Amino acid sequence: MRFFNPIYVILGISILLYVEVYGSDYQYDPNSIPHISTQKLKNIISSGNEAMLVYFYGDFKECPECQRLLPKFHEAVEYLHKLDDGKVVSYKLAMKFPEYGVNTLPQMVLFNQDTSFLYDGTGREEVWEVNDVLEWVEEAKQTPVQELTDETFEHLTQSSTGATTGDWVILFADRSKAECLKPHLPVMGTVGLRLRMRKNVAFVDTSTSEAVTKRFGAVLPSTCASLLFVKKIEVPMKHARGNLLAYSFHRTELYKVPMDEFSVSTVLDFVLDGFQKVEHMEVPKVQSEPNPHLEQLMKTLNSFIEDYGRTHTVQAFYLAIITLLVLGVIGFLVRKFRKRKIL
Incomplete structure (x- = not known):
C-alpha cells in the first residue's frame, strides 16, 4: 500500500511541465556526468557528507543493456538536479563495485549518508523512466535503515x-x-x-x-x-x-x-x-545477563553466614542444651501441678 505524499505530486507535475516545454525526444551529453574513481567513491562514502547517485556500467560491446540504460540515467539526473538544486551529486563508474553488492552491470546505487540503496529496476527498462527513478530517490532519502x-x-x-x-x-x-x-x-x-x-x-x-x-x-x-x-x-x-x-x-x-x-x-x-x-521457529528468549554488583553482594552475604556459623557453633550447642533443660523443668512442674490438683 502506497501512502499519499505531496512531494510525489509536485515531482510529477514538474516532470510533465518540463517534458511539455522541452519535448520528449531527449538528447544527452555523455560528458555531462563525471566519472569517479573507486578510491574517491570509497572516501566519500566513508565521510558520509555527500549524497551520491552512481551509475555502474561496463563495456558496451559486452553489455548492451549498459548502453541502452545510460541515456535514461542521464535524463533522470538532469531532472533530479533541477528539482533538488544539486543536493544529490551524480557520478558514473565503468566497473563493478563488489564491496557494496554491485556484482552485475548495469546497476544504479544511491549513497545517502550511512545508508545505501540498490535500484531494483535493472532488467526492466520501463521502470527506468524519469518519474520512477525520482520517486525512488525521494523515498530513499526518507528511509533510514x-x-x-x-x-x-x-x-x-x-x-x-x-x-x-x-x-x-x-x-x-x-x-x-x-x-x-x-x-x-x-x-x-x-x-x-x-x-x-x-x-x-x-x-x-x-x-x-x-x-x-x-x-x-x-x-x-x-x-x-x-x-x-x-x-x-x-x-x-x-x-x-x-x-x-x-x-x-x-x-x-x-x-x-x-x-x-x-x-x-x-x-x-x-x-x-x-x-x-515454511515452518516458523520460536523466537529465542532474552538471556538475562548476570549483574556483577548483585553477584558480589551475594558472595559477601554467603561469606558472612559461613563465618557466623563457624564462630557461633559452640554457643549454639549450649543454647540448645539450656533450652531443652528449661523445657524439661516446665514439663515436670506441669505434671506435678496436675497430680496435686487431682488429689
Whole structure:
C-alpha cells in the first residue's frame, strides 16, 4: 500500500511541465556526468557528507543493456538536479563495485549518508523512466535503515513479547569482515524503502552486539551474514461461550530468509508471502545477563553466614542444651501441678 505524499505530486507535475516545454525526444551529453574513481567513491562514502547517485556500467560491446540504460540515467539526473538544486551529486563508474553488492552491470546505487540503496529496476527498462527513478530517490532519502544493538534490540523490536512494534526484517552481519555487511546493505536499503510504513528493516553488527548474537546464534545459518524475519501475529481472544472479545493478544514467529539468491525481489517475495510456505521457529528468549554488583553482594552475604556459623557453633550447642533443660523443668512442674490438683 502506497501512502499519499505531496512531494510525489509536485515531482510529477514538474516532470510533465518540463517534458511539455522541452519535448520528449531527449538528447544527452555523455560528458555531462563525471566519472569517479573507486578510491574517491570509497572516501566519500566513508565521510558520509555527500549524497551520491552512481551509475555502474561496463563495456558496451559486452553489455548492451549498459548502453541502452545510460541515456535514461542521464535524463533522470538532469531532472533530479533541477528539482533538488544539486543536493544529490551524480557520478558514473565503468566497473563493478563488489564491496557494496554491485556484482552485475548495469546497476544504479544511491549513497545517502550511512545508508545505501540498490535500484531494483535493472532488467526492466520501463521502470527506468524519469518519474520512477525520482520517486525512488525521494523515498530513499526518507528511509533510514537503523542499526540494532544489545541495548536497543529488545526495546525496539519487542520480539519476545509480540508487542505492537510490527514486523521486522533483520540482517545479522559481521561489520569487521568486508564481505559480510557492506555488500548486503544496498539491497536492505531498498527493501526498507519498498516496505516503508509497513515493516521495519534493520541490521545487527554481530562483531559488536555480542548478547543479541549469542541469543540468536542457534538459528543463524551463517556467522557472516544471515537474514531473519520476525512476524507479529494477532490472536483474537474468545469468551468461554465462544464469542470474540474486543481485545486480543500478540505472539511472534521467526523465519529464516533464504539468501541463496539475495536480491530486493527475493526478500520482498518471502516477507510478503513466501514465509507462509515454511515452518516458523520460536523466537529465542532474552538471556538475562548476570549483574556483577548483585553477584558480589551475594558472595559477601554467603561469606558472612559461613563465618557466623563457624564462630557461633559452640554457643549454639549450649543454647540448645539450656533450652531443652528449661523445657524439661516446665514439663515436670506441669505434671506435678496436675497430680496435686487431682488429689
